[in-house]
Amino acid sequence: MTPAGRIEAGDAPVPDAAPGNLVDRLAPASWRPYLRLARIDRPTGWWLLLLPCWWSTALAAGAGGSGFPSPATLALFWIGAVAMRGAGCTYNDIVDRDLDRQVERTRGRPIPAGQVTPRQAALFMAAQALVGLAVLLTFNRFAIGLGFASLAVVAAYPFMKRVTSWPQAVLGLAFSWGALMGWAAAFGALAWPAVALYAGAVFWTMGYDTIYAVQDFEDDGVAGIRSTARLFGAHTRLAVGILYGLAALGVAAALWGAGVGPAGLAGLAGFVAHLGWQLRTVRVDDPRGALRLFRANRDAGLLLFAGLAVDAALRAA
Template sequence: MRADTVADAPAGNWVDRYAPAFLRPFLRLSRADRPIGGWLLMWPCWWSAALVALDRNRAFPDPWHLVLLFVGAFVMRGAGCTLNDLVDRHIDAAVERTRSRPIPSGQVSAPAAAAWLVLQALVGLAVVAQFNLFTVCLGIASLAVVAIYPFMKRITSWPQAVLGVAFSWGALMGWAAAAGSLGWSPLLLFAGSILWVIGYDTIYACQDREDDAIVGVRSTALLFGEHARLAVAGFYAGCVLLFALSLTFVDASPFSFLGLACFAVHLLWQVIRFDHEDGARCLRIFRSNRDAGAIFFAGLVVDCLWQWMFSV
């Protein structure tokens, strides 16, 4: 592995191949070379935008909102990763998988990383400012969760739950951006998404169980141990149930429920394939949640078009 690359980044990623040399360390700090986190942060936003479109009998979620939510998700994911790496730089230096990250490896200094964090936060604020006042306030409120997350692994075995709140906040944002308020459907979507995140991040955390135990970092992967598969299955089942309840509040048609059923089958496949002792497999399963999110979104979009066509 080259000295300036990151161990857990895919080989031949676009940052290593095409980004200007001076930007590469900062893009790695934002995980631009590992964009899966941006997708996982974005899907609850887009699901919520599709739900409110269903509720208002629109043929498609607002395209401009989808663009803003896409940009905001990836920018704020980058900001969150930068903050996390600043706080965890000493822990990362002691863990095999993370010691090659930009700060512990010396690619980026802590002050430079802090400046990069501020820049990303300002871009995120500019994106949120395009929405109504209620959504702006909702977006600003999410920063409190983002700020405390890096410290949770030191004080609780449930840092995945805090990450779940942070990564599911978009389930509120997409609806609020169009409606200027909240309702039962986005709240249930938010709750279900939290369970989804806890499930997939437990799978992800299984990669670092041994190192985490040595350095004193806590996680649901360590908490559940040999019972991790059963725990993930429970979180995923609760997620699907809450999503189904969310759909009932917008009078969703069978197309949405079909999308949810396919989403559930994908989650079942993950549980069957999951082996908490196989780090490489855990990473592959974790990354597959990008596809799970796309499946559910596709069902919602088809439902929007179907109901709109037969209402005009």
């Protein structure tokens, strides 16, 4: 085993990892391929999976009059999001290992780079999924069943880039599932504000993942990988604007249906303003800038959550 801070030949950080991340600086060399499979070196993804869970939890807390969202519930969703995002990414890398070898940004991932075998990756995926299952089983029966229902969409996602130019829509259906889960965990049922929140989160995911796909525009064409970025081409900014507009409408409808007050509306305003800044900034010929904007969506989501959480606390006061 090499010293924890040393990166040897063949163990270079993947291109879209944050420079100087803890995995590359501190993790033992033998751990790094598995931590990269789980995307621990790229935390933006689990934030984007987690935030709809937190939105829904805060929206339900306000609607139910229970005050600030339960820290225990928020922590459970955090553990589940990190575990299931890692399991999903590991599954994605197993399925996409041949395609990943053809794309500059992904050919250094652990499986195509030969650092981990597909069998080792599958065992690691199962371990992560068991952590997610343990979290899910702490919720009520309705929420447990709803959580299991998401697996069909998750399983289909890696194959979509081969058959449709809309894989971002399928990712949106999977990554936004938490917008239903928080409400279900609170009430043991769904109501239309949760469904509206889910719809808004789906369009938000489609928008930010279209921006993310700008990074691979040229390589995806060579490899035959489809994406909304390639579909929209020069009209990407307009298309992302439409998707973000639909996201704002969906979230606004959810907040209206749940009777959210001024603090929640302020959170919505911050969220929408952040999306507007992204639209003014995005360029289809700037892959590095596209990655920066993709990562910034964590902050957009946190603005909305903060508003909803404060609103829930104020309504119960």
